[in-house]
Amino acid sequence: MRITAVGGGPAGLYAAVLLAQQGHDVTVVERNPAGVTHGWGVVFWEPLLASLRESDPVSAAQIADAAFAWDGQDVDVEGRGRVARPSGGYSISRQRLLDLLTARAQELGVHTVFEHDVAPGEAEADLVIAADGVGSAHRRALADDLGPTVDVGTNKYVWLATTKVYTSFLFAFVRSSAGWLWCHAYGYDADHSTFIVECSPQTWRALGLDRMGAEESRELLERLFARHLDGHPLVGLPTEPDAPLPWLEFRTLHCERWWSGRTVLAGDAAHTTHFAIGSGTTLALGDAIALARALEGPADVPAALERYQADRQAALAPSRRDARNSARWLEDLERYIDTDVDSFATLLHRRCSSLLAHLPPTVYVKAREVAERSGAARRVWSQASALRRSALVRRGS
Numbered sequence: 001m002r003i004t005a006v007g008g009g010p011a012g013l014y015a016a017v018l019l020a021q022q023g024h025d026v027t028v029v030e031r032n033p034a035g036v037t038h039g040w041g042v043v044f045w046e047p048l049l050a051s052l053r054e055s056d057p058v059s060a061a062q063i064a065d066a067a068f069a070w071d072g073q074d075v076d077v078e079g080r081g082r083v084a085r086p087s088g089g090y091s092i093s094r095q096r097l098l099d100l101l102t103a104r105a106q107e108l109g110v111h112t113v114f115e116h117d118v119a120p121g122e123a124e125a126d127l128v129i130a131a132d133g134v135g136s137a138h139r140r141a142l143a144d145d146l147g148p149t150v151d152v153g154t155n156k157y158v159w160l161a162t163t164k165v166y167t168s169f170l171f172a173f174v175r176s177s178a179g180w181l182w183c184h185a186y187g188y189d190a191d192h193s194t195f196i197v198e199c200s201p202q203t204w205r206a207l208g209l210d211r212m213g214a215e216e217s218r219e220l221l222e223r224l225f226a227r228h229l230d231g232h233p234l235v236g237l238p239t240e241p242d243a244p245l246p247w248l249e250f251r252t253l254h255c256e257r258w259w260s261g262r263t264v265l266a267g268d269a270a271h272t273t274h275f276a277i278g279s280g281t282t283l284a285l286g287d288a289i290a291l292a293r294a295l296e297g298p299a300d301v302p303a304a305l306e307r308y309q310a311d312r313q314a315a316l317a318p319s320r321r322d323a324r325n326s327a328r329w330l331e332d333l334e335r336y337i338d339t340d341v342d343s344f345a346t347l348l349h350r351r352c353s354s355l356l357a358h359l360p361p362t363v364y365v366k367a368r369e370v371a372e373r374s375g376a377a378r379r380v381w382s383q384a385s386a387l388r389r390s391a392l393v394r395r396g397s
C-alpha cells in the first residue's frame with residue numbers, strides 16, 4: 001500500500017517505521033523544518049520500552065540509550081516542607097526522540113518530506129495517517145464523521161525548560177501574593193530539565209502574567225521558583241522580542257470514531273490526556289503499534305481500521321479517566337493545599353483516584369493509611385474503588 005503519514009511527531013514517525021518493515025511504501029510529511037519541534041523532555045516508564053523492544057528492537061535500543069533515568073519524586077510546599085517518595089521513570093528530549101525515529105524511518109526506506117503543510121485531501125495515498133497533532137486539520141475536515149469533542153481545562157500552564165538538572169521528579173508549590181503556582185520538573189538529559197509551570201487563571205491574571213512579555217514573565221517565575229532553580233535560568237522563551245510566554249489551557253480531546261474513508265487518526269490528533277500523567281507520547285507510540293498490527297496480513301483495510309479503533313479506544317479508557325481526575329485535582333488545589341505536607345504528598349500521589357473527589361481529603365488520607373496497614377482493609381478499599389468506577393461507567397462519565 002502507499003501510505004502517507006501527515007505529521008512527523010512520535011505517532012507519524014513510529015507508524016512509518018513499523019509499516020515500512022511490513023513492506024509498505026511510506027511517506028512522512030512534516031510542516032516544520034527537520035530538527036525543529038515544540039516542547040522539551042517527556043517522561044515515560046519501563047512498559048513503553050518493553051513494547052518498543054517487541055515492535056522494533058533497533059529504535060528501542062537507541063531510545064533506551066538516549067533516555068535519562070530519574071529516581072524518586074519530591075513534593076515541596078512552600079512554608080510546609082518537602083516529602084521524598086519512592087518512584088522512578090525515564091525521560092527523553094522530544095527533539096532527540098524525533099531525530100532517532102526520523103533516522104530509523106529513513107534507514108528503512110521511508111520518504112521524509114519537511115517544511116510542507118499538508119492540506120486535508122491533498123495526500124495521494126491508499127491510506128492517510130492523520131498524525132498531525134491536537135490541532136489536526138485532517139480531523140477538523142472530517143469532524144462530522146469522527147465526532148470530536150474538546151474539554152478545555154481552566155488552569156493555565158506554560159511548557160519551559162531550565163539548565164538545572166533534577167535527578168528526581170519535582171512537584172514544587174510556591175505561594176505568590178496572588179495564590180499558588182507549581183512546577184512539574186524533571187531532568188531529561190545531562191544539561192536540561194523540563195519545567196512546566198501551572199496555576200489557576202485567577203492567580204495568572206492577578207500576577208499580570210496575561211499582560212507581561214516573555215522576559216518579564218521569566219523574571220517573575222525565576223523569582224517565585226528561585227529556591228528550586230538554584231540560580232539556573234528558565235529557557236525556551238519565544239525568540240521574538242515582545243512575544244508573550246505561550247501560556248495555554250490544556251485541551252482534552254476525544255473522538256467517537258478514529259477513521260473515515262482512507263484517513264485514520266493517530267496520537268494527539270485522535271485523543272489527548274492531561275500532561276500531569278505524562279502519557280501522551282506513550283499513547284501516540286501505542287497507536288502506531290496497534291495500527292501497524294491491525295494492518296498486518298491480507299488487506300481488508302476498513303476491517304483493520306475498525307479493529308484498530310476498537311483496540312485503542314478500550315486501551316485508552318484508564319488513561320483518560322486518570323488524566324481527567326488528575327487535571328481536576330490540580331484545578332481543585334485549594335481543596336487539598338492546606339493539609340500537612342505528608343498528607344498533601346499522599347493526596348497528590350493519589351490524584352487519579354475517582355474516590356478522592358467524593359471524600360474529605362483528611363478522611364481519604366486516614367482511610368488509605370488504614371488500608372495500607374491492613375490487607376483485608378486494602379481489599380475493601382479496592383472493592384470500594386471498583387464499585388465507584390463501575391458506577392461512573394454506568395453513568396457514562
Ligand SMILES: Cc1cc2nc3c(=O)[nH]c(=O)nc-3n(C[C@H](O)[C@H](O)[C@H](O)COP(=O)(O)OP(=O)(O)OC[C@H]3O[C@@H](n4cnc5c(N)ncnc54)[C@H](O)[C@@H]3O)c2cc1C
Nearest residue numbers: 007009010011031042043118133267268275278279280281
Ligand atoms: C506540557 C506538556 C507536557 C507533556 N509531557 C509529556 C510527558 O511527559 N510524557 C508523554 O508521554 N507525553 C507528554 N506530553 C504529550 C505529548 O507531547 C503528545 O501527546 C505527543 O507529542 C503526541 O504525539 P503526536 O505525534 O500525536 O503529535 P505531535 O507530537 O504534536 O506531532 C504532530 C506533528 O504534526 C505536524 N503537523 C501538524 N499539522 C500538519 C500538517 N498539516 N502538515 C504536516 N505536518 C503537520 C506538527 O508540526 C507536529 O510535528 C506533554 C504535552 C504537553 C502539552
